[in-house]
């Protein structure tokens with residue numbers, strides 16, 4: 455990873471079409487987002503940035519973190535901080551992991567391979583989307599033998615395609631399947647409808663090139679629709695239920711199973727009963743059902759329902775080290791970032807993703823030091839409270 459004292463300043467990517475972006479080195483995740491908006495086409499940026507419908511949940515994912523207050527402890531030696539931890543028995547350098555986001559080559563030509571390279575160099579866990587613009591084998595190669603990698607699975611109507619995908623992920627060394635359970639239909643993203651979202655012609659869905667489903671383009675000519683919604687509707691199985699999770703366990707070999715998209719105590723308890731290895735609290739980056747609560751708000755009820763019986767992860771709206779700290783303190787074993795990685799890619803490919811990972815890592819280290827913690831397991835429940843708790847004491 456770049457040493458900040460010697461790293462070249464200014465984006466490495468061609469900024470000739472976005473002169474406002476030239477020479478601008480973002481200092482936080484929000485600035486990376488603004489930079490990406492200058493660099494990317496409207497079709498791509500809107501697809502990445504959007505939430506569903508009125509985007510109430512999109513704002514909530516952020517706002518809820520900002521309603522939480524930290525209770526720092528003092529006079530503890532914080533000269534040495536260790537951010538390493540483990541997920542499902544695999545050691546990782548930091549609890550900040552990479553969430554699956556589809557079609558990363560729209561952000562930078564090196565796409566998913568750049569993400570895998572940056573993750574491997576940082577010792578971070580990467581989850582690859584089923585709908586990547588690079589094949590899962592090529593991404594595994596780019597990450598190298600030491601990289602920690604999970605594969606995100608959508609279950610297709612065609613179970614043979616699903617099974618082949620699972621077998622390929624196992625053969626390529628992915629150690630867990632993150633089964634996405636919040637997307638029986640694609641959420642309504644109005645910017646994509648207006649833009650008639652399309653995967654650019656030169657890109658394909660890398661995992662399906664030989665299966666005849668390689669290109670997400672609009673099927674409703676002249677209609678007001680996102681090409682993606684129609685594509686997804688034609689392929690994803692809406693009948694998915696717990697029996698399918700059982701079936702997946704029979705075909706996934708040594709890979710662990712994580713359910714991605716749990717938002718209630720009831721489903722967390724059921725997930726444990728069904729024997730999953732991990733629960734991923736997520737509202738899909740607020741892109742599916744709008745007006746659900748923020749993920750950080752439902753984390754406590756999920757933690758209580760699970761009562762230590764499996765690992766719990768969280769994603770949604772994380773853009774500061776203090777957000778990571780809050781999720782850990784409230785019981786998440788690790789967190790995942792989606793859009794920030796895309797903004798890093800848009801900035802400068804692998805280097806940009808490395809910069810975003812380093813930025814958040816450095817912010818987390820500082821959050822730990824300033825709360826009096828020397829390791830991630832020291833972030834405790836008593837260090838986070840809701841802002842209103844102070845008013846009630848007046």
Ligand SMILES: Cc1cc2nc3c(=O)[nH]c(=O)nc-3n(C[C@H](O)[C@H](O)[C@H](O)COP(=O)(O)O)c2cc1C
Pocket residue numbers: 501502503515553554555556583584585606634714736737738739740741769770771772790791792793794
């Ligand atoms: C552009 C984009 C594409 C996504 N694609 C997928 C996907 O293919 N599979 C999946 O399970 N989740 C997908 N997600 C959801 C992310 O895995 C994750 O839950 C979410 O982005 C986390 O929120 P954040 O972006 O605020 O960090 C996508 C999210 C975005 C923003």
Ligand SMILES: O=C(O)C(=O)c1ccccc1
Pocket residue numbers: 556585637640682686738741
């Ligand atoms: O856009 C998404 O959020 C997403 O998860 C997805 C689903 C299917 C195909 C491409 C992306």
